[in-house]
Amino acid sequence: MVSRKENVEKYLVEHGIKPSFQRISIMDYLRTHPTHPSVETIYNDLSPRIPTLSKTTVYNTLKLFVEHGAALMLTIDEKTTHFDGDLSSHAHFFCLGCGQIYDIEMDASVRERASESDLFTITETHLYYKGYCRKCCEKSDK
Amino acid sequence: MVSRKENVEKYLVEHGIKPSFQRISIMDYLRTHPTHPSVETIYNDLSPRIPTLSKTTVYNTLKLFVEHGAALMLTIDEKTTHFDGDLSSHAHFFCLGCGQIYDIEMDASVRERASESDLFTITETHLYYKGYCRKCCEKSDK
């Protein structure tokens, strides 16, 4: 029986990241919270459990994750950067009303078509939509 | 014979924007510079010609354009927001080496498929890729 934390540890090692306590905690948070959290949110949620945690560490760690391809950086929201621990192919929807980011399906062809071009070496594909989610539509009749 | 500025003026009015001198200048800049400029770039380039121009005005004006659907805000680059005066359906490529944003073709299906969903009211579709452009590939053999 392998614990969740052990799986996270293995995941980090597989991506060439030395698994420290903080790194494991942050990656575990990302994977158990598929809500595209910001640095602020991650810090606020982990802080009580890891009292010594520094916001700089959260920044550094997430940057490390992104550089090693262990997490994705989402820049949909111009206010703050959000992070995604789900590397599977999917698109995002950003609600202009409540600011929430939802996962939505993405057709594989979007990725494939682009890689046909030989003008660029593509490493990441991002597809997202903006608008209003159902809740916000009902509220304001957008 | 209609001047370029007159066309810009008409374009603004069509989008419900009162065409002031600054607004016309900024929209004209956007349309004649399809390079996805940042506020900084626009300000620096227009400043010599419009000595009284304030950076705040550039910020305000671009926000106004985006709200009225007269320009697009690009958040590909997490460092700064870029703006696009080209409303036609296209995708973007962001070079991680030089930071430049290139236009690339976008299949219409990307937009259509999403609007099928009735969970969200979609107002904008953004598709972009990250990686290295040819110049940067050659430089560093990425």
Place this chain on the structure above:
DNA sequence: TACCATTTTGTAATCTTTACAAATTTGTTT
């Protein structure tokens, strides 16, 4: 001209992110 509404401007404040050096932790060698 006098008046009101809108737009622009400049400065200060806010917010996010990064730089950096000190402190801590980890791993290794003795």
Place this chain on the structure above:
DNA sequence: AAACAAATTTGTAAAGATTACAAAATGGTA
């Protein structure tokens, strides 16, 4: 276990982008 070097974490200060806000300028109208 002690000593040491390397890597990681931390806290503070700085940088950079954006916004708030009030004063100044502009435009249109009675």
